[in-house]
Amino acid sequence: MEWIQQLVNGISLGSIYALIALGYTMVYGIIKLLNFAHGEVFMIGAFTGFYGITFLNLSFIPALILAMVVCSILGMLIERVAYRRLRRSTRIAALITAIGVSLFIQYVMIYFRGATPEAYPDIVPRQNIEFLGIKFNSQALFILLITIILMILLQYIVHRTKMGKAMRAVSLDMDAARLMGINVDNTISATFAIGSALAGAAGVIFGMYYTSIDPLMGLLPGIKAFVAAVLGGIGIIPGAMVGGFILGIVETGVSALGYSNWRDAAAFIILILILIFRPSGIFGKNTREKV
Amino acid sequence: MLKVDNINVYYGAIHALKGVSLEVNAGEIVTLIGANGAGKSTLLKTLSGLTRPKSGNIEYEGNSIVKKRVQAIVKDGISHVPEGRRVFPTMSVTENLELGAFLRKDKKGIQKDMEHVFELFPRLYERRKQLAGTLSGGEQQMLAIGRGLMAKPKLLLLDEPSMGLAPLLVKQIFNIIEMINQEGTTILLVEQNANMALSIANRAYVIETGKVVLSGDAKELQTSELVREAYLGGA
Numbered sequence: 327m328e329w330i331q332q333l334v335n336g337i338s339l340g341s342i343y344a345l346i347a348l349g350y351t352m353v354y355g356i357i358k359l360l361n362f363a364h365g366e367v368f369m370i371g372a373f374t375g376f377y378g379i380t381f382l383n384l385s386f387i388p389a390l391i392l393a394m395v396v397c398s399i400l401g402m403l404i405e406r407v408a409y410r411r412l413r414r415s416t417r418i419a420a421l422i423t424a425i426g427v428s429l430f431i432q433y434v435m436i437y438f439r440g441a442t443p444e445a446y447p448d449i450v451p452r453q454n455i456e457f458l459g460i461k462f463n464s465q466a467l468f469i470l471l472i473t474i475i476l477m478i479l480l481q482y483i484v485h486r487t488k489m490g491k492a493m494r495a496v497s498l499d500m501d502a503a504r505l506m507g508i509n510v511d512n513t514i515s516a517t518f519a520i521g522s523a524l525a526g527a528a529g530v531i532f533g534m535y536y537t538s539i540d541p542l543m544g545l546l547p548g549i550k551a552f553v554a555a556v557l558g559g560i561g562i563i564p565g566a567m568v569g570g571f572i573l574g575i576v577e578t579g580v581s582a583l584g585y586s587n588w589r590d591a592a593a594f595i596i597l598i599l600i601l602i603f604r605p606s607g608i609f610g611k612n613t614r615e616k617v
Numbered sequence: 618m619l620k621v622d623n624i625n626v627y628y629g630a631i632h633a634l635k636g637v638s639l640e641v642n643a644g645e646i647v648t649l650i651g652a653n654g655a656g657k658s659t660l661l662k663t664l665s666g667l668t669r670p671k672s673g674n675i676e677y678e679g680n681s682i683v684k685k686r687v688q689a690i691v692k693d694g695i696s697h698v699p700e701g702r703r704v705f706p707t708m709s710v711t712e713n714l715e716l717g718a719f720l721r722k723d724k725k726g727i728q729k730d731m732e733h734v735f736e737l738f739p740r741l742y743e744r745r746k747q748l749a750g751t752l753s754g755g756e757q758q759m760l761a762i763g764r765g766l767m768a769k770p771k772l773l774l775l776d777e778p779s780m781g782l783a784p785l786l787v788k789q790i791f792n793i794i795e796m797i798n799q800e801g802t803t804i805l806l807v808e809q810n811a812n813m814a815l816s817i818a819n820r821a822y823v824i825e826t827g828k829v830v831l832s833g834d835a836k837e838l839q840t841s842e843l844v845r846e847a848y849l850g851g852a
Contacts, residue, residue: 488719491708491712491715491716492716492719494705494707494708495705495708495716498705498706498707498708499703499705501667501699501703502699502703502704502705503716504667504687504688505665505667505687505691505696505697505699505703506691506716506717506719506720506764506768507687507688507691507692507719507720507768508688508716508719509688
C-alpha cells in the first residue's frame with residue numbers, strides 16, 4: 327500500500343509544478359514567449375505568503391489570496407515594462423529579456439533581504455490520516471484540493487467568461503481577434519495576471535509543504551514546470567496540468583525507488599526524450615491549415 | 618458614408634497604396650477588383666485600422682477615423698471579414714459568432730442576430746457545436762461572414778469571399794451578400810473574381826499596383842474593353 331501513498335505525494339508535488347506550468351503555457355500560447363521570469367513570480371508568491379502569515383498574522387487561505395493578488399500585479403507589471411515593447415521584435419530578444427527579468431527579480435530580492443533561507447511557519451496541520459489502511463499526509467491532500475479548485479476556476483474563466491474567450495481568440499489569431507473589437511493589450515495583461523496568480527499560489531503551497539524558501543528557490547521548480555509544460559504540449563492548458571502531475575509522480579517514484587539523487591535529473595531526461603520523440607508534447611497536434 | 622481621400626500606405630520600403638481615393642455611399646455594394654498584390658487587402662486593413670496610412674484621410678459618417686483604434690472602428694459600425702476567413706479553429710461555430718459580437722452588450726439583440734445568421738446560413742446551425750477548424754472551406758467562409766455580421770455593422774468589408782471555393786458555392790455566397798445588402802448593410806467587396814463581383818455591385822473601382830486606375834458603374838465596367846481584357850479573361 328506504500329505505493330498509493332507515494333502516488334499521492336507525487337500528485338501533490340506535481341500539482342505545484344502544474345500550477346506553475348499553467349502560467350508558462352498560457353503566456354506562451356498567447357504571445358509565443360517563454361517567460362523565464364515566471365519562476366521568480368513563484369518565489370515572490372512564496373515570500374508574500376510568508377510575510378502575510380508572519381507579519382499580518384494571516385491564516386493560510388488569506389495568505390494564499392494575498393500572494394495571488396501581489397503576483398498578478400507583478401506579472402502585469404513585468405509584461406507592461408519589459409515585454410510589451412518587444413512584441414514586434416525577434417523572439418530571441420524577448421527570451422533574453424525574460425532571463426534578464428528573472429535575474430533582476432532574484433537579485434533585487436537578495437539586495438533587500440539577503441540570501442538566507444526563511445523557515446515557513448507550519449500553518450496547516452501536518453498529520454497522517456488513515457483511510458482503508460493507507461496513511462495519507464494531510465498536507466498533501468490539502469494541496470491537491472486547492473490545486474483542483476484553482477484548476478476548475480481557471481477552466482471556467484477560460485471557457486465560460488468573455489475574458490477567457492478573448493484570451494483564446496488572441497492566442498489563435500491576434501489580428502482576427504482585433505477585428506472582433508478585442509483589446510489585445512488588455513487581454514495579454516489578463517493572461518499574465520492569471521498565470522502569475524497561479525504561480526503565486528504555487529509559491530505559498532510550496533513554502534508550506536517544503537518549509538524553506540529563499541530568493542533563488544524559483545529556479546529549479548521554474549525549469550521543471552517548463553519541462554511539464556513542454557511535456558503536455560506548450561500552449562495547451564490541460565497539457566500543463568497533466569504534464570505537471572506526470573512529472574511530480576515520476577520524481578517521487580524515482581526517489582521512492584531509492585534514487586533520490588537522480589530526482590532532478592529525471593525531469594531533464596523527460597525533457598530530452600520528449601524533444602526527441604514527440605516535440606509537440608502529449609496533447610500537441612501538428613496544426614493543419616485549410617486553404 | 619465612407620470617403621477615402623488620397624491615402625498612402627507603406628510596408629517598410631514598399632509603397633503599397635499610392636494616393637488611393639474612393640467613396641462608398643450608404644446602401645451600396647461597391648467592389649474593388651484587381652490582381653494579386655494590387656493592394657486590395659491593404660486598403661481594407663487600412664479602413665479597419667489594422668494598418669496605418671502614412672498620409673491621407675479616411676472619413677466615415679462625417680468623422681475622420683484614420684487615427685482611431687481597431688476597436689473604436691468596430692464600435693462605429695465597420696466590420697471587416699478578412700482574407701482567408703481567419704475563423705478561430707479550435708472554437709465552436711457558436712463561440713466564433715459570439716466573438717463577432719464582442720463589443721455588444723445587448724444580449725437579446727445578440728441572440729436575435731445569431732438566429733438571423735443561422736437563417737442566412739442553415740449549414741452553420743447544423744454545425745453550431747462543431748469546431749470551426751473542422752468545417753469545409755465554404756462553411757468557414759459562411760462563418761466568417763456571419764461572425765462579421767454579429768457586430769451589427771453598417772458597413773461590411775469583405776475580403777475575397779470567393780477564394781478557393783467551388784463555383785456553385787461562390788454563387789450561393791454572393792446571393793447571400795446581395796441579401797445582406799438588401800437588409801440595409803452597405804458593402805465594400807474586394808474580389809479577384811471580377812465577373813461575380815461586378816454582377817452584384819452598384820459601382821466598382823479597379824486597382825493596379827496600388828493605384829485606382831478605373832472606376833465607375835459596375836455594369837458599364839463589366840462591358841468595358843479594358844476590364845474584359847485584363848480581368849474577365851478576354852473574349
